[in-house]
Amino acid sequence: MKVVASSCLLGFKTRYDGRDKKHDFGGIPADVEYLPFCPEVEAGLGVPREPIELVRMDDGSIHVLGRQTREDFTDRIEACCRAKVAELKRDGVDCFVLKSNSPSCGLESPLYDACGNVVGTAPGIWARIVAAEFPDVPHGMP
Numbered sequence: 001m002k003v004v005a006s007s008c009l010l011g012f013k014t015r016y017d018g019r020d021k022k023h024d025f026g027g028i029p030a031d032v033e034y035l036p037f038c039p040e041v042e043a044g045l046g047v048p049r050e051p052i053e054l055v056r057m058d059d060g061s062i063h064v065l066g067r068q069t070r071e072d073f074t075d076r077i078e079a080c081c082r083a084k085v086a087e088l089k090r091d092g093v094d095c096f097v098l099k100s101n102s103p104s105c106g107l108e109s110p111l112y113d114a115c116g117n118v119v120g121t122a123p124g125i126w127a128r129i130v131a132a133e134f135p136d137v138p139h140g141m142p
Contacts, residue, residue, distance in 0.1 A: 001031055002092060006099035007038035014038040018048040021099060035093070039104040039126045043080040045073065054103045054111045054122050062111065062122050064103055074125070077104060081129045089133070096130050096139035107139070 007014040011022040041047060050066040052073055057063055063074045098105040108121040123131065130139050 001029065001094045002033050002035055003095045003097060004035045004037055004088065004093050005097040006102065006105045007036040007041065009097060009099055010034055010036050012036055012038070014041045014047055016040070016047075016049050016051045023097075025097075037084060037126075039077050039081050039084075040073075042084070043073065043076040045076075052103050054109055054124065056111055056113055056119060056122075058114065064125055077125050078129070081126050085129060085133045093134065093137060095137060096134070098124075098127050098130070098139060102127075 006021075008019075008021045009023040011020050013020050015021065040049065040052065045052075050068055050071075052064050053067055055063050055065045063072050064077055065072055065074075098107060100106050101109050102124050103109050104124045104126045106124040107127050109124045109127075110118050111120045111122040113119045122128075127139070130137075
């Protein structure tokens with residue numbers, strides 16, 4: 001069984017602050033093959049890095065912006081995610097485990113307006129792509 005998991009949940013120090021969010025996956029069958037993936041690191045954002053957030057733009061679109069610099073990382077992260085989709089469609093995947101509240105991986109992440117106010121929630125960029133590209137593959141978050 002192949003499980004794509006957010007790298008930080010597997011103990012990789014890939015978070016913006018150089019830490020992990022290791023999760024105890026106790027009770028998982030021994031034949032599980034974990035495939036770590038961090039869209040932010042794979043897109044070249046580095047560790048540590050500026051935190052990013054989902055921002056609703058004036059035209060209603062949702063972008064991924066650096067919290068301080070407001071640099072737009074949407075295209076870089078999305079391109080990285082699309083490349084991963086192609087790989088996974090070729091090699092197969094049975095399940096996704098995604099980090100909650102992440103602007104990349106969260107199924108429901110905080111959504112901000114241009115002024116930094118929370119205006120709701122939205123799926124992270126990787127979570128949105130996973131749901132669209134793998135509608136029949138289970139995905140969840142710890």
